[in-house]
Amino acid sequence: MNTRQQSKVIYSWYGEPLSSDRKLRTSRYKGILITSERSRTETCIQLGNFILVEGENADQPFVAQLLDLYEDGGQQKHAVVQWFSHITEIPPNKRKLLKREVSPQEVFFDQVPGYDTDIAVETIIKSVMVIPLHLGEELPITLNKEQSFYVKQSWDGKCFKALSPDAFSKLKEANKKGGGISNSSNSFIPLDIISPLKKERESVVRSATKPKNVELEIESKHSASKSSLAKERHSQRVANGMRTPTARKKLQLNSPTRSSKGRLLGCEVLELLDDDCDAIVPLEPSANKRKVKFTGILGSPPKMPCANDKSKSMFDTAEHWQTFSDPIRLSPYSKVKDSSKKPKNLNREYDIICSIGHQELGSQSPVSTPRSRRICAQKTSALIAEQVSILNTLELNQEEDFLSSSDSSYSSSSEEEDNDVLCTPEKKTKSSRMLSTPKSSRKSSVHTPAKTLKKTPLPGTPKTPRNATPEIPRRNHEAQKPASILEEARLRLHVSAIPECLPCREEEFQDIYNFVESKLIDGTGGCMYISGVPGTGKTATVHEVIRCLQQAAENDDLPSFQFVEINGMKLTDPHQAYVQILELLTGQKVTATHAAVLLAKLFNTPGPKRKTTVLVVDELDLLWTRKQNVMYNLFDWPTQKHSKLIILAIANTMDLPERIMMNRVASRLGLTRMSFQPYTYKQLQQIISSRLNSMKAFEEDAIQLVSRKVAALSGDARRCLDICRRATEICEFASHKRTPEIVRMAHVTEAIDEMFSSPYINAIRNASLHEQIFLKAILAEFRRAGVEEATVQQVYHQHIALCRIEGMQSPTLSEIMAICSRLGACRLLLVESSNKYLHMRVRLNISQDDVMYALKE
């Protein structure tokens, strides 16, 4: 993928058209050639092969099987595919249907009807390996996480089924065929163009001879697994750290000729190895491949070069498996004499591969190689069979081990460091282990240099520190359960308590539900604008709709969809909306501008397998920018043909589109609008009673009083609930000693008074004498001047006059200023900034009548 992104890739047909349809002006082909200019590799993918298809997220390509290839009239290259779903593509709520752990390599035979199976050829990334397995079978060893997958079950959007025997055999067939093709095509299709350097290296390599006793190794492993797996695993971990360097050093010693060419990297060796593996593949699709090869090698002459490569690469792998690799290290010498002409074959094959790349040695005995190998392999197959099973278990253990350790590294960042050390070598094992699959070879030859050895902390291993999940510490004591009926009522009346149903919003609910449902079924996009004053249940209703839709989707009444929610208030900047949407959709974290580009691309291009997205934008008005490009984009996407985006925009004001939006934005928003009216007192009453749910905590009249009061003021349900909650507290407080009683009118009235009473009058009454006189002086000055504004100087004169009348010592100007600023801080007065001193203008913040009333004792 890396290379694909960096270099131009040319897609061309392989071979002549198989058949062509004159009428439709299409022609079908049996394979396609993918040429990457930069890495100068050519890949051939044929019908029946498994491929990776570019997805919406670069890190998560789709897996598919190539069924058909054709070129249409417009010279567009198309491919028809059978999809495989990765576990991440399956909705989380369905995953639990599986009832088992799913490794990241597992895919599901996709039978979801909705997906478009016709894709553009350009989206094909490369070919991979998909191995069908029976449900009970264990995960084979040699699978590369990225390059091969295995399939056990099919997924039709609703449930998982075991693969039908028909499909299974077909897959198996395809797999074999794929392998066979790629194998045989080795001889005449340029598979890998390996740099000329490599040839030299190869000759160098050839001179080094250190075949390794694989049998011994397996045997020892066998015994080890028998004795104590856990112990072994443990010790192996310990050994991992230091084993690697020594082993490598040793290898270098072993091959003195090559030491001059010190720059021959392990990865290149691996490259060779997997090329070689390529050839053996057809026999067994899975784990045993390598063993086939090894057993073949056992009988090979010591002079053969590849054995060393292998031993070295095997070292890399083996040392992770084994703590006691001593026998292995000893074994090469004993093994030297076990030789056959097998390695020659391998050797020749290398030649073939690289030379074909150069178009030099293309004629060299292409057919004999695989055949002889096959014979060899068949001979050893019996031996392998039993070892494989052992290996498999071992492998699984290791895998579990790896998984668990990585799990733990996710869960706790503190352990992360140790795990890092432990994980990576194991990871390496894995990657080197996978090399035997034929398809992977091509990729690994491209990829390995970057991946296998140099970059030990593989991308994707411990991401832990970045997405560390912040968490508020757990509480030390359990939260108490509500004890009395009042407490219980209070709990239910809290705004956060999620009611079973939303009373009084049935109509709105139905409207929104119908809107989204119809769009979902049509697979189109659309916008809806929802407005209403705060506390009228807009967000709650929308959430309820989404919940119902999700439920319906789960029950297969509706196509499944993705739900994304953003809140204008929770964004620091309107452009952050892009970032958040993208993160919620795909999990990528990018900058705002980049996210906008990605999203636009996502929604504007036809994605083959994209689900409908339901996007809820809360507090829409805060996404306003001067150029309004955020809003414009948001509402533009649904109008795109392929977007499958449904937007529910929520805001407070009904006329927001007219008021702040430009015409082009408002027109894209469309006319689907809905406004939530403030609750009437009856509705509020119903809400409270439904929340209380026939609990006898409130008097009927008390509820009515609250709802009438709130309905008259704002119709805000939150306010209503808060008042009720406060009333329960007052009630509880009042009836402290007596038996618990229910909330009566008096309590509610008190709560309402507390919440709605104006604080000013009380504040004035409790002000100091001079502050009161100052207010009086202001009133007098207002009356004198007839203007509702005065300077401090004017008020000061009035104040002094008043003081004389009262027979009090008149304050100094500094004191007056202090009084003035105090009243200003309470916002009883509105004052200018104080640097004008005497000429500071003063205004009352409350009505004169209120002041008069407050001051009249």
Next chain:
Amino acid sequence: IEVQHLLELLKRTTVHGESNSALIIGPRGSGKTALLNHVLRELTEMKQVRENLLEVHLNGLLQTNDKVALKEITRQLHLENVVGDKVFGSFAENLAFLLEALRKGDRTSSCPVLFILDEFDLFVHHKNQTLLYNLFDISQSAQTPVTVIGLTCRQDILELLEKRVKSRFSHRQIYLTNSFDFKQYIRIFKEQLSLPAGFPDESFAQKWNKNVQHLSEDKTVQDMLQNLFHHTKDLRSLNLLLMLAVSNVNVHHPLITASDLHEASKQSRMDSKANIVHGLSVLEICLIIAMKHLNDVYEGEPFNFQMVYNEFQKFIQRKAHCMYNFEKPVVMKAFEHLLQLELVRPIERPSVRAQREYLLMKLLLDNNQIMDALQAYPNCPTDVKQWAASSLSWL
């Protein structure tokens, strides 16, 4: 009763995990912080609460914008160790991080968090009130239990909240006022001044306390306290006054006397501008008087230096025998000195083009202040005094 209310509220948050929000509103010096601290102290005495509660203290004067506030919250919640050495890239990331953190929790399992927003009114001015919205939103939804307590002195705080923020606020307001009368004031005065029982030198403490008791019954002291009480009920001003008085105490003067208090009150009541006038030269005083006359004649219209100079010239010409006639630049210099002392203030910003003589000015002193100051001014020429009393007196 406020204590009871707040205590109940916080207890419920910590014990039941109920989310709440409240505002404590009261004028400066009415004991908002004291109330909160008292409640918190009481809370922490309960073991169950102490181990359960996370406190986040924010001050509107320190956390001047949401970005800073978020960082501070993260720090006080000790979440930065989760983040490790990762630097917070952006404000957005930070906000998302914190919201994520708070969303994770639920009512029963997470540790309640108590947010205390001092100078709440300043948070209101943050852009979009994002922080407040999110805090209140959390308190109104089934996330980590939080209690948001705001402290402010603005009575109109609710009107400052944006409507959706306001809707999410629970409208629990605790109003504090200084509703005590003078008798209580006297009692507070005594309490403040008395030495505690645990004072090492017991005999001195007794003597001191008796003296305080005596003082509180003294007529002059009572008058003085009454005066202060009339001006402000803020207990801090009382404390300031007592501080001034107590700082006079030394070995030779071991007890506070009424005169000490009187002196202190005089000091604290001093008019700052009038004080400055005492230090002016005669010429400057003359200029001020000229300005005062101008103010009288033109009824507070602004004047410029030239007008003041002309007025001054008129006075000099009539009473030239007692005053030395200063050159215009000298007078200008004096005028500029007044400008620096901010006894005079230009109406508009001094621009380069306008000539300094014609810059319009306003006097920042009241007539009463000028006259008072003149009375106290030492060695003031009588002519000047007369001139000050009436601009027409010599005619």
